[in-house]
Amino acid sequence: MIRINCPYCGERDHSEFSYGGDATINYPSLDASEKEWTEAIFFRKNIKGFQFETWHHSNGCRMWLVVERSTVTHEIKSVKPCHPNLQKVVENNK
Amino acid sequence: MTKFNAWNVIKNGLNGQSYWTRQWRDPEPKSIYDVVIIGGGLHGLATAYYLAKNHNIKNVAVLEKGWIGGGNAGRNTTIVRSNYMMPGNHEFYEHSLKLWENLSHELNYNVMFSQRAHVSLFHSPGAKDSVSRIYNIMRLHGTDAELWDLKTLKKKIPHLNYHNSRFPILGAAVQKRAGNARHDAVAWGYARAADTLGVDILQNCEVTGFTRKNGNIESIQTSRGIIKGKKIGFAVAGNTSVLWQMAELGNLPIESHKLQAFVSEAVKPLLDQVVVYGVGGAHFYISQSDKGSMVFGGDLDWYKSYAQRGNLPMVQDVAEAAMAIFPSLGRIRLLRHWAGVMDMTMDGSFFICKTPISNLYLNAGWNYGGFKASPASGWYFADLIANESPHSYVQNHNLERFEKGINIDERGAGPDPKLHG
Numbered sequence: 127m128i129r130i131n132c133p134y135c136g137e138r139d140h141s142e143f144s145y146g147g148d149a150t151i152n153y154p155s156l157d158a159s160e161k162e163w164t165e166a167i168f169f170r171k172n173i174k175g176f177q178f179e180t181w182h183h184s185n186g187c188r189m190w191l192v193v194e195r196s197t198v199t200h201e202i203k204s205v206k207p208c209h210p211n212l213q214k215v216v217e218n219n220k
Numbered sequence: 221m222t223k224f225n226a227w228n229v230i231k232n233g234l235n236g237q238s239y240w241t242r243q244w245r246d247p248e249p250k251s252i253y254d255v256v257i258i259g260g261g262l263h264g265l266a267t268a269y270y271l272a273k274n275h276n277i278k279n280v281a282v283l284e285k286g287w288i289g290g291g292n293a294g295r296n297t298t299i300v301r302s303n304y305m306m307p308g309n310h311e312f313y314e315h316s317l318k319l320w321e322n323l324s325h326e327l328n329y330n331v332m333f334s335q336r337a338h339v340s341l342f343h344s345p346g347a348k349d350s351v352s353r354i355y356n357i358m359r360l361h362g363t364d365a366e367l368w369d370l371k372t373l374k375k376k377i378p379h380l381n382y383h384n385s386r387f388p389i390l391g392a393a394v395q396k397r398a399g400n401a402r403h404d405a406v407a408w409g410y411a412r413a414a415d416t417l418g419v420d421i422l423q424n425c426e427v428t429g430f431t432r433k434n435g436n437i438e439s440i441q442t443s444r445g446i447i448k449g450k451k452i453g454f455a456v457a458g459n460t461s462v463l464w465q466m467a468e469l470g471n472l473p474i475e476s477h478k479l480q481a482f483v484s485e486a487v488k489p490l491l492d493q494v495v496v497y498g499v500g501g502a503h504f505y506i507s508q509s510d511k512g513s514m515v516f517g518g519d520l521d522w523y524k525s526y527a528q529r530g531n532l533p534m535v536q537d538v539a540e541a542a543m544a545i546f547p548s549l550g551r552i553r554l555l556r557h558w559a560g561v562m563d564m565t566m567d568g569s570f571f572i573c574k575t576p577i578s579n580l581y582l583n584a585g586w587n588y589g590g591f592k593a594s595p596a597s598g599w600y601f602a603d604l605i606a607n608e609s610p611h612s613y614v615q616n617h618n619l620e621r622f623e624k625g626i627n628i629d630e631r632g633a634g635p636d637p638k639l640h641g
Contacts, residue, residue, distance in 0.1 A: 127533065139533075145523040145524070160623055165471070168635055170474065172461035197476070198527060
């Protein structure tokens with residue numbers, strides 16, 4: 127079991143969450159070439175080691191999170207809200 | 221290598237089994253090979269075998285970082301079937317099934333291929349329509365496929381849970397020629413047959429880097445020294461992205477996920493078929509090994525991982541699915557469970573293709589289905605490497621299909637690797 131420290135709810139089992147995927151994808155502009163869109167939608171770094179990925183606390187607060195996790199050991203280094211402004215709100219409320 | 225036949229079995233029986241020779245050599249790496257296959261799993265070994273057998277290319281090395289049979293060759297549920305409908309896929313998997321049917325004779329090695337029927341249960345009229353469409357497409361292409369009504373199913377497998385009101389069993393889609401095989405025997409059989417034809421199988425030989433020259437890969441750095449190959453093939457599903465980036469080729473339409481499988485203690489004969497329970501969120505497949513163990517598996521662990529170990533929520537999920545259709549398994553004990561790392565691709569189909577490097581060829585992206593594909597995978601990968609152009613069955617199984625919009629998506633699940641079960 128992976129334990130994810132949700133900034134809103136505290137530490138919970140990963141079975142409360144849904145895995146999203148690579149959190150570092152930058153979608154190109156709408157008029158970008160097909161090559162760029164293909165790269166963004168279909169191609170992945172598939173990192174062996176620490177990566178940033180999205181998780182949805184689907185059976186909790188239903189917020190999207192960015193988790194820095196190792197794909198080898200499953201160790202988690204950091205958990206943040208997806209939306210950068212929400213990170214400030216969380217910090218101000220501490 | 222001593223051939224397996226009645227005479228040798230009797231002779232060695234009388235001699236205390238002392239005259240058997242080793243199954244394959246343990247050679248020192250040569251400095252250069254015509255073809256180097258990286259990955260000594262079922263696909264890599266099959267490729268080397270068919271390169272030597274079909275194309276007379278015998279100066280071949282297979283590099284394996286661990287030992288033969290120690291990777292995903294030993295981490296699967298051994299199911300063999302060809303119930304695919306997409307063009308390219310159904311011809312490919314049907315050819316694979318035909319190769320399986322003769323594999324024990326071909327390799328002079330009993331791979332214990334058992335065509336015990338693959339029984340895919342359906343639980344709603346919609347599921348019946350959907351599966352009927354797929355199985356009709358199979359019939360149109362000459363693959364055997366049939367539907368069993370409830371009466372037939374109850375007669376064949378009487379101890380399924382026919383009183384499940386949430387997912388009532390309405391019948392099953394069946395492929396009778398499908399079944400399973402002994403995974404170790406397949407790996408050893410291919411290794412032994414390839415070795416006999418002159419292929420060098422180099423174990424404990426991990427690739428650590430590549431040297432590029434004029435756009436090609438000139439040499440491979442390994443834990444057993446530098447090895448050169450005129451042509452190089454990747455067959456390392458699970459770790460394809462790692463090698464791909466080692467060759468500085470960037471990203472792939474692949475994510476590595478892990479899939480668990482389970483083996484119970486041995487029980488008396490209970491199940492004659494491979495049974496699949498796969499509708500409405502559940503995903504569960506089970507068969508009984510020749511030793512009597514129940515062998516079964518379920519979904520992926522849902523998050524990307526290179527760890528060869530599974531998580532407990534999925535153990536619970538699989539146990540629940542087992543109880544939903546086989547309540548008689550309630551008291552059975554697990555002997556062990558394991559996880560294998562798989563290439564999950566963006567459309568659920570594999571890659572046998574050329575790459576941006578002219579002397580490098582790619583075999584990857586086997587999702588849930590690598591085991592059954594092994595013979596045909598080796599066959600067509602060898603064909604690609606020898607002839608330098610893909611056979612028509614695999615002409616669209618390349619990396620360009622996504623940009624062209626010709627994805628081969630059996631499930632229609634879209635570009636989310638974890639959904640292509």
